[in-house]
Structure formats: C-alpha cells, structure tokens
Amino acid sequence: MKRIAVLTSGGDAAGMNAAIRAVVRTGIHLGLEVMGVQCGYAGLIAGNWRPLSARDVGGILPVGGTMLGSSRCLEFTTEQGPRAAIAQLEQAKIDGLLVIGGNGSQTGAFALSQLGFPVVGVASTIDNDLYGSDITIGVDTALNIALESIDRLRSTATAHHRAFLVEVMGRNCGYLALMSAIAGGAEAVCLPEYEIDPEQLAAELADAYDRGKSHAIVVVAEGASLNATGLMQHFQEHRERLGFDVRATILGHVQRGGNPGAFDRILASRLGAAATEEIASGNHGLLVGLIENQITITPLPDVVANEKSIDPRLYALAQILAK
Template identity: 50%
Template sequence: MKRIGVLTSGGDAPGMNAAIRAIVRKGIYHGLEVFGVYNGYSGLINGKIEKLEVGSVGDIIHRGGTMLHSARCLEFKTQEGQQKGIEQMKKFGIEGLVVIGGDGSYQGAKALTEHGFPCVGVPGTIDNDIPGTDFTIGFDTAINTVLDAIDKIRDTASSHERTFIIEVMGRDAGDIALWSGLAGGAETILIPEDNYDMNEIAERLRKGNDRGKKHSIIVVAEGVKSGNEFAKELEEATNFDTRVSVLGHIQRGGSPTASDRVLASRLGARAVELLLEGKGGRAVGIENNQLVDYDILEILGTPHKVAFDMYRLSKELSI
C-alpha cells in the first residue's frame, strides 16, 4: 500500500483534527502518500481530494471542528454513490481509507468494505455511542463543556432559588447527560436508556425543598425529550418555578481536551498501522486504556451500553 485517504463525516467533534494530524504524519513517517478527502462522502463522490503534506496538518492539534470539513450525503447511501466514491479513489491511486466519524460514517465505511475496498473506522463523535470502544473522540471535551455550563447555571439557580433544566446532546445515548450530570452534582439525570418516574422526581425535589434546598439542576438528554417539554411536565407536577437552558451546538465546538488529543492521536496512528498490515474492514477503539480493533461488519450490530452503575450512583448521591 502506497497511498491512503482520510475523511471526516457526520457531526464534527473536538479532536478530529488531532486524528487527521496523526494519520497524515504516521502515514508519511512510514513512506505513504496521504490524501485528504474534503466534505465527507460528498467530497469523495465529487473528487474533492488533495494530497496532504507534513505542513498541511501543522497547528491543528488544538483546534476544534475538522479541517477536512464535513457534510451529509444521501447519495452515498446508494450503490451508485458508493461506486462513484470508489472510482474517485482509484483515479487518485488511493488504496485504503480512514473514516473518522460516528454511526453514519461507519455505515459508509461498512459499505465500502462490502465492496472490497479497505477501510478503517475511527470513532469521532461527542455522543460516545460507538460500540467497540470505551470512549469516542470528542466526548471528553463535550462533557467538560457541559460541566462548565452546569457550574455557571448553578450559581444563577442558587441566587434565584429556581429549578434549572439543562438539555444536552447525545442523540439516543445518555452518556453526555450521565457523565456531566454526575460530575456537576445534578439532582436528577434523565437518559433515554431508562424510563423516568415523574412522581419520584417530584418527591425528591419536595424533600430537598423541605430541608431548605431552594434550587436544583436537572440534566435531560435530548433522546428523552426536549428540555421545554420536560419543564412543562415538571411544573404541572410540582408548581416549582423552572428555567430551561438548551446548550445545543456549543457542545460540539471548542479546543479538545488533553484526553481527546491523546486519544485521537493514538487511534489515528493505529488506523494507519492496520492499513499497513493489510487489514481493512476494521474499527479501532480503546478499552481499559488498550488499543483494540474489531471487524466493522460485526461491531455495528452491537448495541451501545450505558454505565448503569454510574446512573444508580447519581441517584444515590442526589438524595
């Protein structure tokens, strides 16, 4: 293998640039030519491909987002679109592709694998919902962004003696809500992996109020329902004065934490090693701080699991 490509797809995540940097420099170190595919699978179909040099990825390790940009591409879900992408890579002499992204990005890599084109998936999403890895690139930065917001909102909640509801991202996974809520001392955390009992929540808030606690923080994962919907339901059950903060896309931006930069560097480099070993159709990850890789065709059928021990702990500590 002499030439490889790298693309980012789906939602951006802090640390993607660190992964791109690692892939490019690791590849060049081992004598490969590395090509960047711009605008995800859309750029792959349209041939937006450029050779990257060592200097091309200088001064990006600390930047959020992705220098290769990202875009949704419905056409790549079709056999015709996939074949167009393969033909473009053949045109540039690219023999293997590293795909950085979440579930949708992995589905594209899976499709290319099924066509016989060597691909390696690198988990890049703030949602932390990719199987085969304990953590995804961008997750640590996102939960620290949320934690900073929780700390600031708590100051206001305390000053005005109100219940604040904070809606966070995560799609159908509750990891962002769980980790940031536990770290931020939230009184209630709602995740899509478990049903909530409004009577139980209302009783907990009343008990806190009876012992002199005048403010509360409730973290709601977007996969449960919107913060505004939950606020309406809570006010009907308790008559408590509530305010809602929807953090939105602020969670996807920002300079990646040290943890995300290191994780991205390790995973990106390992992806290149697999291609050099002639191994395509793999998905890299980290488990118990050890790098792992799995068959991408098999791993996508594995459901994401939330840490229910942490979820139980959050309830025990919010009495």
C-alpha cells in the first residue's frame, strides 16, 4: 500500500480535525502518501482530492469542524454511487480509504468494502449511537457544551422560579440527553428509548414545585416522541397544574461547534493513528473504536447490523438523583 485517502462525512464533530491530523502524520511516518477528500462522499464521487503533508495539518488540532468539509450524499445510497467512487479511487491510484464519521458514513464505508475496496472506519459522531465504540469522537465536547448551557439556564430558572425544557441533539439516541441530565442535575429527562407521558412529566414538575424547589430543568432528546416544542404546547394547555412557568430552549447545532476538549483531541488522535496502522498492515473492512478505554476493531458488517443501546442503569440513576 502506497497511497491512502481520508474523508469526513455526515454531521461534523469536534475532534474530526484531530483525527485527520493523526491519519496524515501516522501515514507519513509509515511511508504512505496521504490524500484528503473534500466534501465527504460527494467529493469522493467527484474525485475532489488534495494531497496532505504534515504541514498541511499543522494547527488544526484545536479547531472544531473539519478542514476537509462534509456533506450528505444521497447518490452514495444508490447502487451506482459506491461504484462511481471506486472508479475515482482507482483512477487516482489510491490503495485504501479511511472514513471518519458515524452511522451513515460507516454504512457507506461498508458498501465500498462489499465491493472489494479496502476501507477502515473511524468512530466519530456526537450522537454516540455507533455500534463498536463506547464513546465516539465529538461526544465529550458536545456533552460539555450542553452542560454549560444547562448550568446557565439553571441560574435564570432559579431567579424567576421557572422550569426549562432543554432540548439537546442526538437524533434517535438519547445518550447526550441522559448524560446531560445526570451531570446537570435535571429534575427529569425525556428519551426516545424511555418515552414518558406528558401527564407523568407534568406530575413530576408539580411534585418538584410542591417540595419547595425554586426551579426545574427537564432535558429532552430531540428524537423523543414529544420534543421540547411538543411538550411546550401540551404544558401551555395545562399550565395551572405545573406550579412553574415553563420555557423551552433548543440548543441545536451549537453543540457541534467550538474547539474540541482534551478528551476528544486525545481520542481522535488515538483512533486516527490506529486506523492508519490497520489499513497500512492490510487490515480493512472494519471500524476502529474505543471499548473499555482500549482501542478495538469491529467488522463493518457488525457495525451496520447492530444498534447501540442506552444503559438502563444510567436511566435508573437519573431518576433516583432527580428526587
């Protein structure tokens, strides 16, 4: 193997640049030429390459987002998309590809692998819903951004004796919401995995008010059946029963931005370097992740065939600590 390429795909995550840097510098250390693919799978199909030297990735370690850009590429979900990508890879004389991204990105990596092209995935998504890694690149930074927001909202909630519904990202996975609720001392949490009836939530808020609490924080996962907007509509119709005046804050994409924290910089560096070593050694068709704080590899067929679940013990802990 002489030349490899690296791309970032799907939603950006703080630490992606650190992973790119690790891929490039590890690749050079192993005697490989490294090419960057601009704009994810769309750029791969278009053959949008740029050579990457050690100096090209200098200074990107602390920067959020991805220097290579990202995109959603519907064409890659068709039968023709992966074949067109492989044609571009072969024309550019690229021997292997590293894909930094989450579920959708690794599904694309699996499609390329099924067609015989050497691919290694790097686990990166703030949703933390990717099978094959306990925690993925970007999660810790996104969690700390959510936590800072909750802490700020608690101050104003206390001052005005209000309840705040704080909606966090995570697609259909409640990990960010659950961990934000535990770390932020929330009075309740709404997850896709453990749906809560709005009437039950209203009763919990009323109970908190009756116990003399001066505020309430409810963390809501964006993938819950009733998100913050839906819950607000329900509570506006029954506001006299809550005790608290209720406000909603949707954090949205602010959780993706900003510089990665120390944990994500180190995680991304470890995973990027390990993925490069794997593909340089001839190992491919796998995802590099972190399980029990050890670098692990998981076959891509297992990654796309399995769903990651929430630890029920953590949900039980959140309920106990909310009282």
